[in-house]
Amino acid sequence: MTKTNAGRFFEDYTVGDVITHAVPRTLSGGERAMYHALYPARTALYSSDEFARTCGLPASPIDDLATFHTVFGKTVPDVSLNAVANLGYAEGRWLRPVYPGDTLTSQSEVIGVKQNSNGKSGVVWVRTTGHNQRGEAVLRYVRWVMVRKRGTGDAPDPVIPELAKSVAASDLVVPEGLKFADYDFTLAGEPHRFGDYQVGEVIDHVDGVTVEEAEHMLATRLWQNTAKVHFDATNRPDGKRLIYGGHVISLARALSFNGLANAQMIVALNGGAHANPCFAGDTVRAWSEVLDVAETSAHGVGAIRLRLVATKGSAGALRGEDGKYLPDVLLDLDYWALMPV
């Protein structure tokens, strides 16, 4: 019997199954520093313990996307090692900040399966939850992937979960104690507050970053994501390594500081598509569109729903006349963030 993990195939997923993922991970100031070295991240709450305390938190949390990558990375050996494509995200909610010293684990429940008509692959939906060392949920999200079939057996009864188009503003979790009453806009980097953003407004984040192989591999390894397409140049006929989609998400989010410096905390992931692959040498830019705004239960804390688009060309159109993403579009992400009103 082989001792190595060949990954699961479509047949290995049954609705209702709960998968506990290896390997638990303790995060420290080291991962925080690496995050700042890998992305041009400047959001004040994640940069300064003092700023975070002014906002009612005990210390500066680990970046929300670092939490996402850590929880997500653990799922790769069980969910996407044989994935043909990462199809989408939905109903993502950050439930509790993660601090240096916390240890994260991940669990996924299979909530949907649907074999493709070609009989060679199928779509699997999982709801993944990240927990800290006290067993508290810190993040929960749904993603679905296309997975190869191992054999030629019968198709399972299709189960397609009903997923919300976006997380309702009333379901957003504002971290306990968070307040923006003493918020310092100068230290945060921009004067624009919640009321300054209009639905439909588009912000070009101006800056671009050219990506190197070493960088995306350092990042992807840091989150213990083992998918070989990111690391092994012999894996594809063209000798290229595919950049982990999460690397593009973090890059785009960090670039969005320029215009959205006060969109401090990410609290929900409504959806997202990795529209085209990103490769080393690409220069990544980003633009955002304000999709919605909402009050939250916390005094002084507003929620802003943003479309974040990463491109490898200039900011511009998203889809062609055929409705498909234009070739320069890398990412189309839909999320909620918290902002001082």
Next chain:
Amino acid sequence: MTKTNAGRFFEDYTVGDVITHAVPRTLSGGERAMYHALYPARTALYSSDEFARTCGLPASPIDDLATFHTVFGKTVPDVSLNAVANLGYAEGRWLRPVYPGDTLTSQSEVIGVKQNSNGKSGVVWVRTTGHNQRGEAVLRYVRWVMVRKRGTGDAPDPVIPELAKSVAASDLVVPEGLKFADYDFTLAGEPHRFGDYQVGEVIDHVDGVTVEEAEHMLATRLWQNTAKVHFDATNRPDGKRLIYGGHVISLARALSFNGLANAQMIVALNGGAHANPCFAGDTVRAWSEVLDVAETSAHGVGAIRLRLVATKGSAGALRGEDGKYLPDVLLDLDYWALMPV
């Protein structure tokens, strides 16, 4: 109104203005480790808590140049986003060590402006101070940059600050408690003490390091320096990314360990010029010249004034017959360091 930062132009600086820079930053063991991964840094005081305690400090401080980069990085969006050139440094003094857990902020006062005769740009002088979370100044220095003009308005009255050619030895701040009475030269790496260095002595630091794109970008991001010339390969017609001058400073200082292992703490920056641009693929070498030596107020602690030159060829001459820096010279830095007598 656009929400993104286009940076300030020459007209936006008035002598006496004080700019509080975003974003505060807490440093940890993570930044320390990154510094050691990015530079061949071996100075014992910054490598070992135990060694630092033997020298009278509570723990190993964050490298002095990491403090410099952190304080400097914050000033970029306000001072040098539209800079044509970084012209010089003066009167730099480290005032207090920074330790893991400290949070740094930066403020700059405009102390000089002088429009260029072409009417299209001007020189701006700022005095920048870095503070820790207790409001104590940790570093103060002057730098001046050439900045583009936005329009064609009248030139302001020129104000050219009088700057010291070098920091007087009597103005050097020896960190409280620092002592070299129990200094272990074996653990520090070299036997040469203060008295072994003669003014005029030149030391070739022998080793060379070939620089990669990923490295200088990791470094520059780590200090939250956002200048796009360092990150965006589409920004220059030649497709090259300009390496942050501070990266070359740290590289040269680390290389200077070989011959100056006991020049433990940097306490003053007398001046410096980034003589030529550095690009990925360049192999950086360094040599030093002893410019001055002085006693300090602390028993057993000497101060050595050094010229630190980085080149991308072999160590050798600094200037041509025309008085200009030779094309291989990257950096000409003038600083004071503390050394056991």
Next chain:
Amino acid sequence: MTKTNAGRFFEDYTVGDVITHAVPRTLSGGERAMYHALYPARTALYSSDEFARTCGLPASPIDDLATFHTVFGKTVPDVSLNAVANLGYAEGRWLRPVYPGDTLTSQSEVIGVKQNSNGKSGVVWVRTTGHNQRGEAVLRYVRWVMVRKRGTGDAPDPVIPELAKSVAASDLVVPEGLKFADYDFTLAGEPHRFGDYQVGEVIDHVDGVTVEEAEHMLATRLWQNTAKVHFDATNRPDGKRLIYGGHVISLARALSFNGLANAQMIVALNGGAHANPCFAGDTVRAWSEVLDVAETSAHGVGAIRLRLVATKGSAGALRGEDGKYLPDVLLDLDYWALMPV
């Protein structure tokens, strides 16, 4: 007199000499995070404080190989700066786990010298010990290197130490308190326990990682290894930088997680050869062979002796018909690890 270190030559080693190496180093969560960014390391004991506590340790230790690299790096300026080749390792034993906050120093005793028949170089054997800040030994190993001779003097009387072919199972040190009674195989990543491995069994670890210049230089600097062949592209006629052998060891060990996830702690290094040089662009793969199994003094803790082979092609044969390593073989390492029975 030059102040820089030209390194020692063959004549500079006398059997019985003890060399205290510079520079002490404090490790933190930062080095831990860097290790995870540099290698696809997933061993649970080194990833999670919680998992480590379940195994009876106070926290997650620094990776055993990071300890090795830190102790080894210090010896480079004194032992291998003028080395022609790193010939072998023997009798390596990890004696105590290293935790964030610990400060490591290194000492080497010269235990053998033998001039080569050409009179231009010789072999030097050293026994190196790493200590923590309490003076406790954490690691001890023998390595031997071929070193250039400075002059043409007489050969010293040859002393060739007798070295064990492998560390006896009864000499392995199981860290105090280590227990696998509550070991969670699901969180660790694989179900295979001690009893599932047979002597002679070969495991192909499947995955490959293509190496970049920036990565191996970040790693090698992190351990303060100063050997210029790793950093200076002008040092070899072919313009290539030789990758530090330890980088390949860590890469191969991390890849071996896939099939050996429960080989948690490395406790002995029986031997090792860097069979061929590794360069940036190479895609590194690994396979292991079970050489031996043994009980230990600790209840529930087994010891497994493994050959770990890294290649830059596909896994396969090790030596050609002439008995020499095949050109694709990078590393042939022999070590003991601890595993739940």
